[in-house]
Amino acid sequence: MPRKRPRILRAERWIPPKHVPVRRIRGMSARTRAAVRRVETEHMWPNAVAEALSQLVWVFKQPGRYLDASEVWEPGLEIEDARDRLEEVMRRLPEGARADLGRLLERLDRELERRTLPDPVLMRELASDHWWWWRIRER
Template sequence: MRRVEARHLHPDAVAVALDRFAWAFRQPGRYLTGPGESPGIEVEDGRDDLEVALRHLPRGARADLGRLVERIDAEFERRTLPDPGWACEWTAGRWWWWRIRER
């Protein structure tokens, strides 16, 4: 897992993160399985980028992106299962890393 600061987000990081979720949510079935992804391209990494963007955007843009993120979070939570045994210090406050995508 990579920690990303706002100054390290590439210019299209938000668009790429949104595309990752759009791709994942188009996959059939109730549960997200992931395509054998490599580090840095998991949807959870995209969610990290969205969180960084939310912390640094101006109020109006933050509100707009926040509404999209709320919908993403609801769908991601619906299509994953809790994994309470996996949480660790670097996932603190980032519930999306505490989910199991495979059944």
């Protein structure tokens, strides 16, 4: 079987769109950032992961032991929605990038678990892997 010419191989490679400002995500390798950018281009919008991560970090910078449940959130901007977005990206990433982003998410998940309480009613009713929806915030 003849091999493909380098020109054809380069044409088949994914090339990120130009002139799209990209927010850097601290703590991730360049390979992971490229994989995330590809997932964002194909399935989401530019900087979707950076926005979700910054939203979680912003919420965790708020003072207090528990997250504030009385704060008004716009639809689609709750931390659970941001965590859902990150989980969707994790499913679509290649193995190495998934592990790299997973290390970053582990730290955020521990903080989310520490600053919320389990909801026993929802835990019995829901059979989903999205445990962050089973947590309640204190007032």
